[in-house]
Amino acid sequence: MKLQPDKSDIQTLTAHGPGWIAINNERVQESVVLGSRGERFAWDCQRFDELGALHFERLAALDAELIIFGSGDRIRFPQPAWLKPLMAQRIGVETMDTAAACRTYNILASEGRHVVAALLIEARAPEPAAGS
Template sequence: MNNERIENSVVVGSRGERFDWDCSRFDELGAEHFARLAALGAELIIFGSGARIRFPVAAWLQPLMARRTGVETMDTGAACRTYNILAGEGRHVVAALLIERPQGGQ
């Protein structure tokens, strides 16, 4: 995002959506995080699960499946790269990026 350094989990969309995603570890995620994504009406959600790939619990994805919104899971670095490609193609895509903080604070 224009050489901006992002240090907290964030959701960004190709139509200007952007908000903090209030989680700093994978085990803090829950259904409410994915329900908020469903409300954005994107054709695809790219979930960046942190430094390694971890898949969300299937029940968390129910609101997205009900809207027929695709979800792709990958590590956060790959999610950023994929988002840039798809947004550059003019698709309505949203990246939900988990930026994990080390245990113990900083």
């Protein structure tokens, strides 16, 4: 799906599809953390079951108003214990599938909010070769 944000200096999620997103039209196929104040780094996980407390602890260090957790192709909630560092700093967390997280991030970032999207981009199994 192609997303059409208004012109802005913030990093925007310009498109998404199965196994990928686009940040300012740059295709990304690995999990990523993206912030409205220029934060961007790889998020070391390829599947939901690889996530743990350390992944969310790193997000707490960003001191955002809100963390939008894109949990992959479907909604899956992080364990409450993983969110303790965020709760201790009174940082909100919203969980949704990654496609919805992309759209929500763009809206909140365009409003000037300090929002961070932690997007799980799940590795796709290779397509079978033709004639196999």
